[in-house]
Amino acid sequence: MKNQKKDTAKRIVRMLGLAILSAGILTLSGCGKKSEAAREVAIAEGKALVEKGRGAVPACVACHGANGEGVEAAGYPRLAGLNSGYIEKQLKDLGRKLPPAGVVIESVAKDYSKTPRIYSDLTVFSPGLRHDEVMSSIAKKLSASDIHNVAAYYSSLPFQAKPVAADYEVLERGQDLALRGKPEYGLPACVSCHAPDGEGFGADFPPLAGQPAAYIVNQINKWQSGDRDNDNLGLMRAVADQLTDADKLNVAAYYANRSLTVKGK
Amino acid sequence: MSLSRMHKYLLAAGAIFGIAFGSWVIADSDTEDGDDLPTLDSIEVRASMQQPKLTLPNELTVVPVVKPGEYFVPPRLEDLTESKYADEVRLGRNIFVHTQQYAKRYVGNGLNCSSCHLQEGRKPHAAPLWAAYPMYPMYRDKSRQVVSFQERLQDCFRFSLNGIAPTLDSREIEALTVYAQWLSTGIPMGTIMSGRGFARIDKSEDPSPFNGAIVYKNYCASCHGDDLMGKKFTNRDGYMFPPLAGPDSYNKGAGMHKVKTCASFVKANMPLGKPFTLNDDEALEVCVHMFIQDRPWDPRKGMFMSIFMPVTEG
Numbered sequence: 001m002k003n004q005k006k007d008t009a010k011r012i013v014r015m016l017g018l019a020i021l022s023a024g025i026l027t028l029s030g031c032g033k034k035s036e037a038a039r040e041v042a043i044a045e046g047k048a049l050v051e052k053g054r055g056a057v058p059a060c061v062a063c064h065g066a067n068g069e070g071v072e073a074a075g076y077p078r079l080a081g082l083n084s085g086y087i088e089k090q091l092k093d094l095g096r097k098l099p100p101a102g103v104v105i106e107s108v109a110k111d112y113s114k115t116p117r118i119y120s121d122l123t124v125f126s127p128g129l130r131h132d133e134v135m136s137s138i139a140k141k142l143s144a145s146d147i148h149n150v151a152a153y154y155s156s157l158p159f160q161a162k163p164v165a166a167d168y169e170v171l172e173r174g175q176d177l178a179l180r181g182k183p184e185y186g187l188p189a190c191v192s193c194h195a196p197d198g199e200g201f202g203a204d205f206p207p208l209a210g211q212p213a214a215y216i217v218n219q220i221n222k223w224q225s226g227d228r229d230n231d232n233l234g235l236m237r238a239v240a241d242q243l244t245d246a247d248k249l250n251v252a253a254y255y256a257n258r259s260l261t262v263k264g265k
Numbered sequence: 266m267s268l269s270r271m272h273k274y275l276l277a278a279g280a281i282f283g284i285a286f287g288s289w290v291i292a293d294s295d296t297e298d299g300d301d302l303p304t305l306d307s308i309e310v311r312a313s314m315q316q317p318k319l320t321l322p323n324e325l326t327v328v329p330v331v332k333p334g335e336y337f338v339p340p341r342l343e344d345l346t347e348s349k350y351a352d353e354v355r356l357g358r359n360i361f362v363h364t365q366q367y368a369k370r371y372v373g374n375g376l377n378c379s380s381c382h383l384q385e386g387r388k389p390h391a392a393p394l395w396a397a398y399p400m401y402p403m404y405r406d407k408s409r410q411v412v413s414f415q416e417r418l419q420d421c422f423r424f425s426l427n428g429i430a431p432t433l434d435s436r437e438i439e440a441l442t443v444y445a446q447w448l449s450t451g452i453p454m455g456t457i458m459s460g461r462g463f464a465r466i467d468k469s470e471d472p473s474p475f476n477g478a479i480v481y482k483n484y485c486a487s488c489h490g491d492d493l494m495g496k497k498f499t500n501r502d503g504y505m506f507p508p509l510a511g512p513d514s515y516n517k518g519a520g521m522h523k524v525k526t527c528a529s530f531v532k533a534n535m536p537l538g539k540p541f542t543l544n545d546d547e548a549l550e551v552c553v554h555m556f557i558q559d560r561p562w563d564p565r566k567g568m569f570m571s572i573f574m575p576v577t578e579g
Binding site for chain 1: 335336337338341342343383384385387388389393484487488496498500505536537538539540
């Protein structure tokens with residue numbers, strides 16, 4: 001009798017455990033489906049906006065190519081396969097309104113070694129500004145959900161780079177800079193942040209491979225002139241300040257020459 | 266019981282007088298000293314361990330001015346002509362940079378040689394190979410004997426890479442030695458080069474791990490992760506940003522586990538591309554934060570620790 005009672009108790013416990021487990025799994029899978037569905041909706045809406053535009057917002061495909069591959073000759077960047085967090089941040093920074101003229105605002109300290117260190121959770125770094133004649137006005141018209149949808153769409157696209165031929169010596173010098181940097185000047189190698197093949201890493205470090213050479217040179221120029229100032233800890237600004245004109249051309253040619261395959265999600 | 270009543274009274278009176286006089290003297294001296302002392306902020310007198318300091322001295326640390334010719338420039342890899350020697354140099358360079366692929370069987374964690382010896386062992390103040398090679402054989406405090414460059418390389422495999430030392434006649438040690446010798450082309454033996462080792466550290470106060478956690482969060486966490494476990498590639502094996510703690514990091518016998526060594530590296534090299542951003546105290550604090558994390562045991566202290574007390578995943 002005692003054994004039988006124990007057995008029934010064990011069974012009940014097991015049944016209960018199974019029920020709880022199955023319920024948990026069901027809810028988990030349901031949540032997964034829900035977020036997956038939300039992502040698909042975002043991608044679909046992003047696709048509609050990218051292909052047709054809306055009102056004053058022109059279609060993205062006009063400049064960034066039908067599949068987000070960019071335009072080599074004009075230096076329009078490719079967007080296909082980029083990290084969605086990166087696209088979102090750039091669109092927000094492009095659309096951020098500059099402080100109105102006439103009002104003096106404390107300048108954003110760019111040299112973090114000179115700023116007084118305030119050691120609390122309130123430490124404020126610059127949210128980042130990025131200026132572009134064409135793109136800033138477009139980004140200002142996008143809502144937060146638009147930005148999210150467009151980023152979700154472009155990050156889901158596959159991409160296949162078409163390597164651009166370049167002079168052997170240029171490629172050699174570009175490779176030297178990309179893999180080794182200039183240690184004697186404290187200039188780090190490109191691969192140490194932008195990943196070994198220049199495919200980019202995470203939301204902070206965008207891909208260099210597969211980008212038009214003109215776009216890379218243009219962006220480095222903007223870091224130097226201050227039109228772009230939205231990097232993590234001011235790292236890229238410190239790097240760009242040490243690049244000569246020849247360095248820019250060599251390293252851009254090297255990365256335009258790389259092959260790269262990004263699988264779509 | 267030989268004391269008379271008179272003596273007892275005298276003793277008691279003496280004691281009472283002594284206590285009274287002593288307390289008066291102490292109270293008097295207290296007030297006098299209090300008047301002399303300047304009013305001090307309690308935080309200034311003793312760093313509070315309960316609460317992180319709100320400000321740190323913001324005077325700049327000494328930043329080396331980069332002048333052409335200040336640091337040695339090793340030869341370019343592209344300039345190598347085709348020869349057996351060049352092949353050995355390229356093999357050594359590949360082992361150094363892609364240690365996870367080329368010397369995997371000797372490595373017990375997720376690091377490469379170039380995780381610490383930055384930019385393929387070329388960067389000044391990041392223990393460049395061209396400054397190290399001419400100094401060997403040299404006496405080492407760690408092993409208390411004169412070691413050759415090859416024996417020093419073995420220690421890197423044992424401690425920093427938490428693995429097994431390749432034998433002195435192995436292909437890996439040979440190729441790495443050739444690579445280091447090629448990088449130091451033209452440097453006379455025994456020359457102390459500018460940029461050798463890491464930076465110099467002078468601490469002005471005891472480092473606090475509380476500040477270290479905040480410095481880590483502000484300057485390091487975006488690459489090395491909030492939990493110090495580094496960041497792995499999504500499209501391939503290995504680490505994009507090396508782990509600073511946990512089972513895939515260096516072990517407790519490594520030089521980087523010493524707070525001062527670690528701080529002198531951090532000061533001269535981190536955040537990558539903005540060296541000398543942190544001052545000495547901040548570098549020490551962030552290294553104390555790294556020091557208190559879990560990591561593999563020192564292989565000299567006993568191998569049973571590694572088996573029965575494995576490293577947690579954080």
